[in-house]
Amino acid sequence: TPLNNDKLNPEKGSVQNDAIKEEPIEEEECHRDVPSSSKRVVSQPWIRIGNVPPEQPQPAKKYTPCPFCTTKLLVSAIENHIQLVHKHSWLKFAKRCQEDDCDYRSVHDSHVKQHAEAVHGRTYKNWKNTMRLAFPIMTRCPFCPRFIINVTQFNKHMNNDHPTLTSNEAKIFICDSCSFSTDRCYKMYAHWIERGNRCKGGMGFDYVAAKQAYKQDMIKQQIETRKLANSLKRDS
Ligand SMILES: [Zn+2]
Ligand SMILES: [Zn+2]
Numbered sequence: 001t002p003l004n005n006d007k008l009n010p011e012k013g014s015v016q017n018d019a020i021k022e023e024p025i026e027e028e029e030c031h032r033d034v035p036s037s038s039k040r041v042v043s044q045p046w047i048r049i050g051n052v053p054p055e056q057p058q059p060a061k062k063y064t065p066c067p068f069c070t071t072k073l074l075v076s077a078i079e080n081h082i083q084l085v086h087k088h089s090w091l092k093f094a095k096r097c098q099e100d101d102c103d104y105r106s107v108h109d110s111h112v113k114q115h116a117e118a119v120h121g122r123t124y125k126n127w128k129n130t131m132r133l134a135f136p137i138m139t140r141c142p143f144c145p146r147f148i149i150n151v152t153q154f155n156k157h158m159n160n161d162h163p164t165l166t167s168n169e170a171k172i173f174i175c176d177s178c179s180f181s182t183d184r185c186y187k188m189y190a191h192w193i194e195r196g197n198r199c200k201g202g203m204g205f206d207y208v209a210a211k212q213a214y215k216q217d218m219i220k221q222q223i224e225t226r227k228l229a230n231s232l233k234r235d236s
């Protein structure tokens, strides 16, 4: 990933710059109008004596505050955290794969591109042409009574009517050909590509798993609403 490359090959200068940014003392010094050259000498005395500092911060473990709750997290963990904790923000924040039949999302453009190259090739176009992405007649949404025709319609319906459930972790998709189940249809596509001729059918829904996910989501939403109400009360 592009974000990690920086960390794996850190230039000495950039590591030191990062260290400066994370020093809260620096900010106070800024307000006191200390010239930037003397700032450096204060926070990094080893520059003056020409030695490597005894405890340099580990460049591979960089923590960044979550943009929504300011919890400090590893850069590599932020995406997952936003997806699970800040569902509404995640939906706005992440880029979606351009294919209608797909529910892949990432905050990194490069990840979306890599995913599309891996999944949406000729094999996938064949599935569309052979109606592999269509559901059997009278198939219902696993979260409400609406009838669902195909994966495209299901994804649209999820985004419009069950947005908080689009990032649920319940394995609601089941492969018709084997016992594999997963939480995202893009993972089912990866499964089909991997299985080749061993899995030739379509996919269906696990209604029991979906029902549990629905209940848990309701509880989470209620907790979030209560938290928000409490914080508004505190502020006023
Ligand atoms: Zn957060
Ligand atoms: Zn996709």
Ligand SMILES: [Zn+2]
Pocket (backbone or CB within 6 Å): 141, 142, 143, 144, 145, 146, 157, 161, 162
């Ligand atoms: Zn529904």
Ligand SMILES: [Zn+2]
Pocket (backbone or CB within 6 Å): 175, 176, 177, 178, 179, 180, 191, 195, 198, 199
């Ligand atoms: Zn399968």
